Each structure stands twice: as structure tokens, then as C-alpha cells.
Amino acid sequence: MRDGLEETAAIPEHPRPKLTYPFEAGPASGEAIDVAPGVKWLRMPLGGSLAFINVWAIEDGDGWAIVDTGIASPDTAKAWRAGIAGPLEGRPVTRVFVTHMHPDHIGMAGWLTRKFQCRLWITRLEFLMCRSLAADTGREAPADAMTFYKAAGWDEEALETYRSKFGGFGRGLHALPDSFQRLSDGDTVRIGEHDWQVVVGSGHSPEHACLWCPDLKLMISGDQVLPKISSNVAVFPTEPEADPLAEWMGSLRRIKGRVPDDVLVLPAHNDPFHGLHARIDHLVGGHERGLTRLRQVLAEPKRAVDVFHVLFRRRIDAGLLGLATGESLAHLNHLLATGQAIRERDASGVDWYRAAA
Known part of the structure; x- marks a missing residue:
């Protein structure tokens, strides 16, 4: 799933931290920029509003x-x-590491x-979840999802639109390798001349691996910490009672x-930056402020689709409906x-939310 809502996520109007960006511009397609000795920054095309994803090459023997x-695309x-x-x-x-x-x-x-x-190096939950979602390719939308x-x-x-488009996850993938090397939180992995520590987060995805190199003072953050946009944190039909926001914060x-x-910080989107702690504070604070506003709006019962204006800055169209929901x-x-x-389901199967007394 593309993170297409990242740039619409509602960090409220609040002074942004003054991050610093040491590079004036990113690399052109087919080119690279050295961000540290033995570490190169490349970009791969995405299309759409995000345009590209940053990828990293670390000298390894x-x-x-x-x-x-x-x-996956030509x-x-x-x-x-x-x-x-x-x-x-x-x-x-x-080796291929995947966050x-x-x-x-x-x-x-x-x-x-x-x-x-x-070999592919990845956390176990990310590998297994990816295989599970890829297996939905070509399937009909399940009844649980329609109810959700x-x-x-x-x-x-x-x-009906959801039903017609269900099972598209696997179309963005080349067939996964049949085996992998597991990454776990706290692991130390030697890459070339330096040790990199695995730092796992969750909420945006099940077991997201960042890579931190104390020697080089670098952290490859994937989507866990982005400088200008907020990663999508969502509930899906497969786990309808989940609380990914608690995991994320x-x-x-x-x-x-x-x-x-x-x-x-070497993020997946936007440019490398300094100011990790300030950015984390801003991300957590934004969600906390969003929760406060949401609770206030729930003075009157609301459906999930009724609260978009509280959490997102721009109008949610059909293309963003799933991620916004x-x-x-x-x-x-x-x-x-x-x-x-408190949540109550009406006779037509629609959930209504209201603030607890």
C-alpha cells in the first residue's frame, strides 16, 4: 500500500520545528549523492504526489x-x-535491507x-504480512471488509469501488524471495566497516526496521520519521479493533x-535532515492535539467519515477515502x-462514536 495520505495527515497549524537540511538538492534519476563515507543516496521514481522514494547504498566489502x-515498475x-x-x-x-x-x-x-x-534482510512480521497481502491479488473482497x-x-x-479494486497490493511487487534473513529490534548488523543497530517501530506498519549507525551518526528512518509529512497510521479490516496510534506514538x-x-536522519521521503528529537515531538504532539479536537467534536455522535475535517487539511476525495477512513x-x-x-452500531450496520461522559 502506498502511503498516499502522508502529505494530508493533519498535523495542526502549530509552529514546525526548525529542522536543518544539509543538501541543497537530491540526486537525479540514475545518479547518487554521498551522505557519509561509503553511504550513497539514490532516488527511485514513484509518480503521484510523492514523486520518488529515497533508497540508500552502503558499501559492503x-x-x-x-x-x-x-x-515494482519498468x-x-x-x-x-x-x-x-x-x-x-x-x-x-x-544484501537487500527493507524497512x-x-x-x-x-x-x-x-x-x-x-x-x-x-539475501533479503527484513523483520519477520513485515515479510509475513507482505506475503499475506500479496496473496489477496485476484481475490474477491471479503465480507468482513465490506462490513468494516x-x-x-x-x-x-x-x-462498490472498493470491491472492484480489491487485491491490488501485489501489483506493486516483484515476486518476493522465498526466504529471508530476520531483523529484530536491538540487533547489531555489520555492514562494511561499521555496525548498524536495528531500531523497530510500529503503527505505520507491523514491525518497521530503522537502521542506526552510531559511528557515522546516521539513522535510516524509512517512514518512521519523515521531516515534512506524517506517515499514515490506519486501522484495516484485518484487525478492526487495533490501536495502531498507541503503537505509533x-x-x-x-x-x-x-x-x-x-x-x-535519512528518510524515505523528502530530504535528509538534522533535528530528530524536535521532529518526533512535533509528530507526537500533532496526533495528541488531533485526539483532543476529535473528542470535542464527538460531543454529538459521528461516523468515521464525518470526522475527516478534524484530522486532515484538505478535502478527502474518492482516491484518498480508504486511507483517510x-x-x-x-x-x-x-x-x-x-x-x-463510546461506539454504538445502528440497525443498518453503521457505527456512531460519541465522547464518554
């Missing part, structure tokens, strides 16, 4: 360890061929690992307590889990 891969394959022949000097890929299972991150992992006969979105307040047209607080503020439900579920809201 005679070749390169790659972190994140881009979505344009991405072309960009990889140019990058490998050009700034990566034709040297082989030794998490969204197609813009893992989409080309199967292509790269097969081309270079190397009807309860959120979707009309018949929206439900808790993960960010743990990262702040573990990773020093002097790192250069999932993120709204993440906030509503958090209020339910903390005893701040």
Missing part, C-alpha cells in the same frame, strides 16, 4: 548493501540499472535479490530515548481504548 528498493528497473552501472560502479548488490512491507519500499526486492543472488467499511459510513458507490517516544539527536478509525479506536469515547 566488494559491493553494496541496499536499503529499500522502490515500487521505470524503477530502468533507474536501478542506471544507478548500478553509474554511481555504484557496476559492483554487485550484496517495511509497503510496495514502494519492498517492490523491487525480489528483482534485486534474484539479479544478484543475494459500511460500519465506517461508506455509501454504496464507495463500497509509543514507538516514536522510544526512538527519541534511544537514538541521539545528533544523527543525520483508516487513519480516522485509528484515532477513534485510540479514544475507545483509553475510555474517552
Whole structure:
């Protein structure tokens, strides 16, 4: 699933932290920028509002360890061929690390690992969840999902659109490798001349792996910490009672307590930046303020689709309806889990939320 709502997520109008960006511009397609000794920054095309994803090449003996891969497409394959022949000097890929299972991150992992006969390194939950979602390709939309979105307040047209488009996740992936090397929180992985620590977060995805190198003062953050947009945190039909917002905010607080503020953050979207702790504070604070506003709006009963204006800055059209609904439900579920809201289902199967007394 693409993170298409990231740029619409409602961090309220509040002074943004003054982050610093050491690079004037990012690399062009097929080119690379050195961000530290032995670490290169490349970009892979995405199209749409996000335009590209940042990927990273870390010198690893005679070749390169790659972190994140881009979505599966002919344009991405072309960009990889140019990058490998050009700034990566034709040297082989030794390992492919993937922060998490969204197609813009893992989409080309199967292509790269097969081309270079190397191993995929990923957390277990991300690998298994990716395989599970890819297996839905071509399936009909399950009844549970239709019930889930009807309860959120979707009309018949929206439900029919969902039904017709269900099972598209796997179209952004090359076939996954059949095996992987597991990453776990707290692992230390030697890549080339330096140790990198695995720092796991959750909420945006089940077991998202960041890579932190104390020697180089770098953290590859994936989608866990982005400088200008807020990652989508959503509830999906597969786990309708989940509280991913609690996981997300808790993960960010743990990262702040573990990773020093002097790192250069290498995010999946936007540019590398300094100011990790300030950005984490801003992200957590934004969601906390959103929860406060949401509880106030629930003085009168509301459906999930009725609270978009509280959580998002721009109008939610049909293309963003699924992600907006999932993120709204993440906030509503958090209020339910903390005893701040009550949910009641009416006779037509629609859920109504109101603030607890």
C-alpha cells in the first residue's frame, strides 16, 4: 500500500520545528549523492504526489548493501540499472535491507535479490504480512471488509469501488524471495566497516526496521520519521479493533530515548535532515492535539467519515477515502481504548462514536 495520505495527515497549524537540511538538492534519476563515507543516496521514481522514494547504498566489502528498493515498475528497473552501472560502479548488490512491507519500499526486492543472488534482510512480521497481502491479488473482497467499511459510513458507490479494486497490493511487487534473513529490534548488523543497530517501530506498519549507525551518526528512518509529512497510521479490516496510534506514538517516544539527536536522519521521503528529537515531538504532539479536537467534536455522535475535517487539511476525495477512513478509525479506536469515547452500531450496520461522559 502506498502511503498516499502522508502529505494530508493533519498535523495542526502549530509552529514546525526548525529542522536543518544539509543538501541543497537530491540526486537525479540514475545518479547518487554521498551522505557519509561509503553511504550513497539514490532516488527511485514513484509518480503521484510523492514523486520518488529515497533508497540508500552502503558499501559492503566488494559491493553494496541496499536499503529499500522502490515500487515494482519498468521505470524503477530502468533507474536501478542506471544507478548500478553509474554511481555504484557496476559492483554487485550484496544484501537487500527493507524497512517495511509497503510496495514502494519492498517492490523491487525480489528483482534485486534474484539479479544478484543475494539475501533479503527484513523483520519477520513485515515479510509475513507482505506475503499475506500479496496473496489477496485476484481475490474477491471479503465480507468482513465490506462490513468494516459500511460500519465506517461508506455509501454504496464507495463500497462498490472498493470491491472492484480489491487485491491490488501485489501489483506493486516483484515476486518476493522465498526466504529471508530476520531483523529484530536491538540487533547489531555489520555492514562494511561499521555496525548498524536495528531500531523497530510500529503503527505505520507491523514491525518497521530503522537502521542506526552510531559511528557515522546516521539513522535510516524509512517512514518512521519523515521531516515534512506524517506517515499514515490506519486501522484495516484485518484487525478492526487495533490501536495502531498507541503503537505509533509509543514507538516514536522510544526512538527519541534511544537514538541521539545528533544523527543525520535519512528518510524515505523528502530530504535528509538534522533535528530528530524536535521532529518526533512535533509528530507526537500533532496526533495528541488531533485526539483532543476529535473528542470535542464527538460531543454529538459521528461516523468515521464525518470526522475527516478534524484530522486532515484538505478535502478527502474518492482516491484518498480508504486511507483517510483508516487513519480516522485509528484515532477513534485510540479514544475507545483509553475510555474517552463510546461506539454504538445502528440497525443498518453503521457505527456512531460519541465522547464518554
